[in-house]
Amino acid sequence: MEIIVPNVTPFTKDNRIDKDRLKEHLENLIEKGIDIIFINGTTGMGPSLSAEEKKEILNISYDVTGKIIFQLGGLNLDDTLNLLQYSRDFDIIGVASYSPYYYPQLPSKWVIRYFKTLVEKSPHPVYVYNFPAATGFDMNYELMKQIDGLAGLKDTNDNFVHSLQYKRFLNIKVYNGSDYLTVQSLTYLDGTVTAGGNYMPELLSLQKKLVSEGKINDAFEVQKTYYKFLDIARKYGQMSAHYILVKELQGYDVGYPREPLYPLTEDEIKQLEADVKEIKNEYTFILDKYGITS
Amino acid sequence: MEIIVPNVTPFTKDNRIDKDRLKEHLENLIEKGIDIIFINGTTGMGPSLSAEEKKEILNISYDVTGKIIFQLGGLNLDDTLNLLQYSRDFDIIGVASYSPYYYPQLPSKWVIRYFKTLVEKSPHPVYVYNFPAATGFDMNYELMKQIDGLAGLKDTNDNFVHSLQYKRFLNIKVYNGSDYLTVQSLTYLDGTVTAGGNYMPELLSLQKKLVSEGKINDAFEVQKTYYKFLDIARKYGQMSAHYILVKELQGYDVGYPREPLYPLTEDEIKQLEADVKEIKNEYTFILDKYGITS
Amino acid sequence: MEIIVPNVTPFTKDNRIDKDRLKEHLENLIEKGIDIIFINGTTGMGPSLSAEEKKEILNISYDVTGKIIFQLGGLNLDDTLNLLQYSRDFDIIGVASYSPYYYPQLPSKWVIRYFKTLVEKSPHPVYVYNFPAATGFDMNYELMKQIDGLAGLKDTNDNFVHSLQYKRFLNIKVYNGSDYLTVQSLTYLDGTVTAGGNYMPELLSLQKKLVSEGKINDAFEVQKTYYKFLDIARKYGQMSAHYILVKELQGYDVGYPREPLYPLTEDEIKQLEADVKEIKNEYTFILDKYGITS
């Protein structure tokens, strides 16, 4: 079972990738026991990155670890194929792509063809990234069955029946991507992809440890604290809140998001910090209880 | 009242913009009475175009006409602002942008801020392109009211109440973008934006003429023929079918779509052609009846 | 073209049908030019009425007029068939039924079978009442085509393309049931079913008159005032607001709604009255302008 974090991408004030901060962040995640980093995901603002920037992020990340799934999807297939080609020299876990987004009512046969092309051309195992709420397209298990050679799937979905179906009907790795289903996904699927791991890697590792020891109830208790910080992220505009929460809980700076996301305002940051302060002792209490150093 | 066509973008077999075919196509549309060309729209595969390609299309189109709304939105605001800056030297009708797509649950205040930035920086009138089925975000009239200085809106929506609301509460141009509501939009709004105009510009112009003369029933009769060809487009994967339908009804080649869209197969093209053949006499009959040369 | 009103059902304080008030209300509607009364509709709380009450309402209404469509659907087919049988002695325009509601994912063949049974057993023309937002089932034109012998359809739907499709593909009466599409439905369909007619019958009749004279723009102007009162209904919990708005605009009492609807509170009524007061002169101004006595 794996815990996977779709990392936040640190930007500078003038909208460029902040290399040093990205490195520091990934080093911390790996050190805290995260199994795989999912780069250029939604949390990392993948759809807003140019092909060049996706390469740059792969390079920076690879300096830290090879435990990488390289998300390289987009709406220009030439770009995607170039990125596949580019990834050839990197010894990584796999590549991933969301299905083509934006275009409504894409015939499913085209989406299948898209992923078949990826499998055919890829030097690495291919993971499908299913996120219907973002792409408007549901890459369900019946469509997945039509593509041979896939390695796995990230299903970002609160509908847990939906994720369980892939596990029933396909012989691939299945990860659920809802922040709120970490323990459940570790128990019934192959693991979880959770943005909350950016700022709570210790709690995420602990959930994995407890589930792997069969201590489901303890894991569920830990998850309840995990939930409380996720709630704070949602309260303040989730994706931008990540940038502040890493600082609050991990102690270092991951820079800024980039438009069309906007950084939280001064006021929002103050309120968020007050919210964190109120429950932070729960976080440290759990770490102490289980003898974890943060 | 205006009839606006979001033009098909002709690509070459190796995925580049086909300059000559684009020019020929736009010349025909203008000649047939289309009021405004909406470039880089969904039909034109706008979200798959790089910033450079969007500029190229503006250049080519401007050689033909200044009756252009230049769609320049995307997920990288720097790119969008550069395109705004670039448009400065072109004497066009306006610029447009969809709201940032893909990212689910974007706070509406960020989307408003996005459009306010555009209005502030734009050398041309700004049109909002609302297409909730594609972007996952509904830029409804209540949000629109919070942005001063907008020139208009394209609402791609079968919900006609939704489009009428903008007209009630805002003093801007309101165009509906559903292919199936051309006459209704010409009657109750400021006009229509319809991809069907790519291959039926004569019928579209005729609908406008009849509505402007108060001949609603005649316009509605013409619309029923318009519907029949729209149905064929939908039957074969709408966006790719456009490329064949232009050839069938206008007699020239507009090249190919580009991945993640795929051209129709040989078989699909044959079937489509047979479907067109069966009803094409309706098209010519109407043109004859109203004394129009195609 | 017809204007149809789904009438409010007046209840007494102890939850019984208020016979006298119902009669007075229907007399007024007929006098003001409403073509057909749609009894036991959603506005009339049809799904909350027992079979006995539905009969009672038919009896009371028939004392006033035979211009009735008798809605008799429900979740117990025996009841519905008894009501059909009961209607035999009444010389009315037709009967109607929504599709079976509540049960999710009813196979469409069962719904078709339901309506076929109605057509077979009915002594009167049968109208389908399609209201997907209430029933969870869309009785679209493709399903409708599978049922022979239907007289018409009420499509309660802001999606106007959806309503237009029935008109294209079926040779039956098609009425749209969105309050906000009265003029559009009178222009492009066979008419409108609108709850707003309960309190604005004069304006509704006027819209019909103007459309039938080809004065679409004038009709649209009248519709804009119609909209303003519809907005007030929506602001205060639409179905209960109808009871107050009849009093405000037509001057008589139609009693109370019944649980699970609740009457507006004193405060809500006061606010609603203030809102009406602010724009009531628009109402009378239009009546004066067109020489109508209310």
Next chain:
Amino acid sequence: MEIIVPNVTPFTKDNRIDKDRLKEHLENLIEKGIDIIFINGTTGMGPSLSAEEKKEILNISYDVTGKIIFQLGGLNLDDTLNLLQYSRDFDIIGVASYSPYYYPQLPSKWVIRYFKTLVEKSPHPVYVYNFPAATGFDMNYELMKQIDGLAGLKDTNDNFVHSLQYKRFLNIKVYNGSDYLTVQSLTYLDGTVTAGGNYMPELLSLQKKLVSEGKINDAFEVQKTYYKFLDIARKYGQMSAHYILVKELQGYDVGYPREPLYPLTEDEIKQLEADVKEIKNEYTFILDKYGITS
């Protein structure tokens, strides 16, 4: 932790409740270890039952067991209150109601008021039955928090995050009602309400036993067989398929469904039987493996 079955209601060919078959069915369910029978639920065609029939079913069921939750909701509050009053003499576990269905956009304050009335008048603990796909209304945890004195909730929802939220924020019993989430609900909530228990009570009891012993993986294995028969139910029009599946797997007759549901056709029954035959040995294999007599 509880396993709850919303029982099938056996009807005779002439649409009346089949008393003997209902009794036999409930006796079997109790004998096989089902903790609570949820009568007049969706599976039991609750919304199609008259108030008299709901009483009749309570009487028949109570002859078998007091382990009953009595669903008594509907669209006529007088009926519901009479049923509450009627239940006074029965020593049962509780009463339940779905939220008022059909009426779109009911103000949530009215729904809250509805449930408050139930709590106030009920002689028994009150359970909310949340089934948004059927009622069109989501009785989420934020609304639930506004009602004091509730005993529990059945959330029929594939969205497991949604169910977990009640558990986080309310101190009541929380049951999920998705057939496909039995083990998950037994692990993380207070239990499961599953129609599959009508025909697979042994497998359901076994899932509970294994979860309570901490054998999550074994429970999940059993669940995979449970899934296979659920799939068959869905394949043939779920609610009517239940009537055949009870016969196939439990060996006795539970009569017929009633319109607007229709019994499966002869052909469908034959195919269903063939499907069951193919995997029935899995069922008996598991019972044997765990030493259970069916």
